[in-house]
Amino acid sequence: MKVLIADDDPQLVRALRITLAAHGYDVIAAPDGAAAVAAAAKQNPDVVMLDLGMPRLDGLEVIAALRGWSDVPIIVVSGRTGSGDKVEALDAGADDYVTKPFQIDELLARLRALTRRAGASVGQPFVRFGDVDVDLSTKTVTRAGARVHLTPTEWRMLEFLARNPGSLVTRQALLKDLWGTDQVNDTGYLRLYVSQLRKKLERDPAHPVHLLTESGMGYRLVLDDDA
Known part of the structure; x- marks a missing residue:
């Protein structure tokens, strides 16, 4: 390398x-x-x-x-x-x-x-962290083998993070991807959806180990071998 x-x-x-x-x-x-x-x-x-x-x-x-x-x-x-x-x-x-x-x-x-x-291969459709499996090709999420229901916005946020595992995704990039603009002033929307994702996907939502906040910048999806 x-x-x-x-x-x-x-x-x-x-x-x-x-x-x-x-x-x-x-x-x-x-x-x-x-x-x-x-x-x-x-x-x-x-x-x-x-x-x-x-x-x-x-x-x-x-x-x-x-x-x-x-x-x-x-x-x-x-x-x-x-x-x-x-x-x-x-x-x-x-x-x-x-x-x-x-x-x-x-x-x-x-x-x-x-x-x-x-x-990573462009054709690789799977991302795994903890007991969660994300299938990017079929847009499905399972946790410990059970299907997890996500809202359309929750899915788009998770998909964006899952396509950039380990990398910092800025708030501006997420805002633009989710709502078509990076000029939204109230980033409380992002905190709300990240909180909902943590409740559905983290073992301890109050102490997340995969869906992490980078203070003042954005969010990062940490896979097991990145920890």
Whole structure:
């Protein structure tokens, strides 16, 4: 699995290169945004990790450039912790966002989720988490073998999350998918439907382990092997 790391901090890049290589990744490094775009075009990485504050082209410009021709999974690794920076990066086309300093175990889990999603067969219609099975082809959900009834909106929300397992889905993306716009101000609708899904699909709705809220950003469906 080939990982492109775009960051102008040589010490961080060196540490990540050693760690990722020890876990079987082939690492390509780029010291600035322009080099990252060129390396992505030449090396065809399986996943891109990039910082936002880079010389020549910043992270957002790199994301925009890559999204012009590639669907490669992109994970932002940045010291910017504001929710506005995170939402901006995700809306620009990033698939996930990790803030510095980070735990390496968490970063590796995020990488596994992204590469699993990228490598999944388009024709694979099943998603499983806990005792829940989601059949995307027949639009059915079962829990412990029993059919679960979902409203049309609940199903569309679950389907959106299930097609992006392990990845952060922003509130704006969900609003646009569910109601055709990301300009809805009252995101209480999303909290309501997520709450209903948790009651139907989580073993302990008050302490969910699969349908997670990312504060200030959106939601994430965590499969068993992402936990």
